[in-house]
Amino acid sequence: MRELVYGVLDKNRKALSLYEIEQQFDNVDRSTIFRTLKTFQDNLLIHSVDDGSGAVKYALCDDDCTCSLDDLHYHFLCTKCGQTHCLKNMPIPKVDLPEGFNFENANFVIKGTCPNCQG
Amino acid sequence: MRELVYGVLDKNRKALSLYEIEQQFDNVDRSTIFRTLKTFQDNLLIHSVDDGSGAVKYALCDDDCTCSLDDLHYHFLCTKCGQTHCLKNMPIPKVDLPEGFNFENANFVIKGTCPNCQG
DNA sequence: ATAACTTTGCAATACTGTTGCACGTAATTC
């Protein structure tokens, strides 16, 4: 099961929701996939993004991903097709927080239309 | 009711969830507050933030807030106390998206510890 | 083969958000 779920994430190359992953199987229970994803997260294989679509989405980490600390790249949610893309080659800039605030993690989501949905 | 809800938001000076607002009243129904907040949003009095905590939070807009288009300031979610602060004096930087991506909106949430929870 | 452990599926539950409906109050019309 883990191999299958990993395969789906690897094949799609974008962030998928629990429901979307479930759709790619015929007879696998939500909870099974949920626990599989949780295992992956615990072992830092994937990171999760809350893109504000109402469902958390999951995507594979790169080898050098530091998402245990933070998931420091932008994500892009297309408002037309609902797909979430990882903009991995766009590191987020350093943020100068006001005095007293301590940076741990960040979740930067940009919304708009993706290349597939232009025109 | 609207005055009361507005008062709560004004008094707290941070983003509150529907549930948190409900807690500040004795016998007011969730749906009433929900609809009040919706009215506020329609009239651009408040903006909403999804900080990934599982609950959308609401905060008053400034007079010059352009949150009809986007809510372009950082938000800070404290991982200890769970409070969400608006970092209104920190506008988000312009982002150079890859070819084909079209910017409409952004939601930048930083997580960490807030001044109240240091040490 | 038996025991211990893991994985899976089903069902139920939690939590947030949302809507339908009925009641009551306030404003408007005649």
Add this chain to the structure above:
DNA sequence: GAATTACGTGCAACAGTATTGCAAAGTTAT
């Protein structure tokens, strides 16, 4: 002033996602 309309509220129900308890099925070790 009575009838009508509009509006706000509370209750209850429902939707969607996330999560957990439990038992059956499968796997591994002894």
